[in-house]
Amino acid sequence: LPVVNAAGTGTAGAAAGAAELDPVGIAKFTQKMPLPPVLTPYLNTGTTSYYRMTLKEATKEIVPGIRTPLRTFNGSFPGPVIKAESGRRVVIKQTNSLAVPTSIHLHGAHVPQDSDGAPMDLIAAGGGTKTYTYPNTQPHANLWFHDHAHHMESENVYRGLTGTYILTDDIERRLRLPSGQYDVPIALRDARFLENGELIYQMGDFMKRNVIMANGKAWPYFEVAARKYRFRLTNTSNQRFFDLHLADNSELVQIGTDGGLLPAPHRTETVLISPGERADVVIDFSRYPVGTVIELRNKEIPPYEPADAVSKVIQFRVTRTAADHSVVPDRLRTLPALGPASVNREFDMKMDEQPGGTGAYINGKTYDMDRIDTEIAYGATEIWTVTNSNKLAPHNFHMHLVQFRVLERNGKPVTSGPETGLKDTVPLKPGETVKVQATFDGYRGTYVYHCHLFDHGAMGMMANMRIS
Numbered sequence: 001l002p003v004v005n006a007a008g009t010g011t012a013g014a015a016a017g018a019a020e021l022d023p024v025g026i027a028k029f030t031q032k033m034p035l036p037p038v039l040t041p042y043l044n045t046g047t048t049s050y051y052r053m054t055l056k057e058a059t060k061e062i063v064p065g066i067r068t069p070l071r072t073f074n075g076s077f078p079g080p081v082i083k084a085e086s087g088r089r090v091v092i093k094q095t096n097s098l099a100v101p102t103s104i105h106l107h108g109a110h111v112p113q114d115s116d117g118a119p120m121d122l123i124a125a126g127g128g129t130k131t132y133t134y135p136n137t138q139p140h141a142n143l144w145f146h147d148h149a150h151h152m153e154s155e156n157v158y159r160g161l162t163g164t165y166i167l168t169d170d171i172e173r174r175l176r177l178p179s180g181q182y183d184v185p186i187a188l189r190d191a192r193f194l195e196n197g198e199l200i201y202q203m204g205d206f207m208k209r210n211v212i213m214a215n216g217k218a219w220p221y222f223e224v225a226a227r228k229y230r231f232r233l234t235n236t237s238n239q240r241f242f243d244l245h246l247a248d249n250s251e252l253v254q255i256g257t258d259g260g261l262l263p264a265p266h267r268t269e270t271v272l273i274s275p276g277e278r279a280d281v282v283i284d285f286s287r288y289p290v291g292t293v294i295e296l297r298n299k300e301i302p303p304y305e306p307a308d309a310v311s312k313v314i315q316f317r318v319t320r321t322a323a324d325h326s327v328v329p330d331r332l333r334t335l336p337a338l339g340p341a342s343v344n345r346e347f348d349m350k351m352d353e354q355p356g357g358t359g360a361y362i363n364g365k366t367y368d369m370d371r372i373d374t375e376i377a378y379g380a381t382e383i384w385t386v387t388n389s390n391k392l393a394p395h396n397f398h399m400h401l402v403q404f405r406v407l408e409r410n411g412k413p414v415t416s417g418p419e420t421g422l423k424d425t426v427p428l429k430p431g432e433t434v435k436v437q438a439t440f441d442g443y444r445g446t447y448v449y450h451c452h453l454f455d456h457g458a459m460g461m462m463a464n465m466r467i468s
């Protein structure tokens with residue numbers, strides 16, 4: 001296989017001395033997939049829910065029988081779930097007890113600059129605090145939060161700093177989608193371990209991250225009733241794309257994406273989520289007799305070679321029957337009509353592909369936090385054409401502040417399928433081009449856009465836009 005991004009600039013220190021854990025030897029489907037805890041506000045007023053979280057070190061059993069030190073929100077891995085409502089503010093005071101600075105970004109959220117968790121807006125290590133205010137003025141969406149401290153985010157996220165933020169509203173509530181215990185958030189990712197349980201973090205070594213986790217457990221099983229479930233999937237990986245399917249290739253019904261529900265359900269055999277993206281997927285287990293065991297599997301995207309371990313993800317076990325009054329209607333929501341755009345821009349995503357190259361660029365430039373790359377007039381609607389001009393490396397494209405619409409992929413209009421919803425991150429396989437449209441309103445300020453493959457962002461595939 002050709003060398004794709006062989007950057008060796010990580011912190012591999014721990015790798016010396018202990019042997020690497022071989023994923024082949026890890027027992028598959030012997031641990032139950034846990035649900036992350038739902039965080040309770042310490043105060044609710046008429047308009048606002050107040051939370052506190054502490055970033056701290058914790059040790060968890062990810063691989064059966066061994067303990068892994070992590071950087072966590074509140075000692076949870078993955079981090080807790082916040083349940084928010086459109087029109088009701090959430091205020092979170094974060095205390096950083098870690099030995100490294102952090103910056104907490106609410107991915108996909110429409111927020112003022114000072115609560116965006118920008119790369120330079122750090123919470124000091126060793127007890128620094130910051131209070132983030134989330135106005136929740138946008139419609140329902142499956143958001144998530146993660147560290148974004150410049151040059152540190154890739155390792156901080158890899159070591160555990162992610163959590164789920166589910167924003168709901170009346171549009172979503174009045175549908176009778178699977179709810180309660182049948183509505184299950186799942187954070188998917190990969191990692192690489194030493195035999196002593198420590199994570200190995202080395203920038204750019206994505207080809208070796210061969211342990212797959214769901215909700216913080218390596219290859220878990222999940223017991224289900226023979227009825228419909230809603231799974232809110234987030235790809236929290238550093239670089240791995242998940243191209244998911246059921247082992248029998250039976251139907252997955254994708255009902256939502258980054259910015260909430262799709263206009264109509266997308267019935268499919270496969271769901272692709274690149275790092276940072278979300279997919280909201282209904283699986284109807286009523287087609288299986290009780291006693292059936294069925295795997296959710298992953299197919300490696302080119303140019304990566306298929307490997308058995310990473311093709312397994314979760315094993316579903318149908319253990320009982322249950323009543324099901326949930327419905328997936330043929331129409332889920334109506335999105336606002338696309339207005340006319342007044343500005344067109346082009347963006348080129350590229351990284352060094354030669355062995356030893358470590359550069360990563362947008363329009364030929366590496367990220368400089370003091371440089372404004374794109375000046376945007378407040379209120380403008382713009383069309384951005386974004387191209388991955390690498391031959392081997394996949395990328396994706398994420399913008400802060402806005403949910404955008406995908407107009408075209410590789411020159412073809414997007415009129416059906418999973419990209420018809422509101423998006424904040426789009427995959428870009430080698431050579432691909434997407435055209436997206438966004439309206440920059442609500443807040444003025446400086447926000448980033450970047451490749452959401454965390455190592456690539458940390459290598460510099462990031463830029464600033466200023467809305468004024």
Ligand code: C2O
Binds near residue numbers: 105398400448450
């Ligand atoms: Cu989820 Cu700027 O990132």
Ligand code: CU
Binds near residue numbers: 394395451452453456
């Ligand atoms: Cu990239």
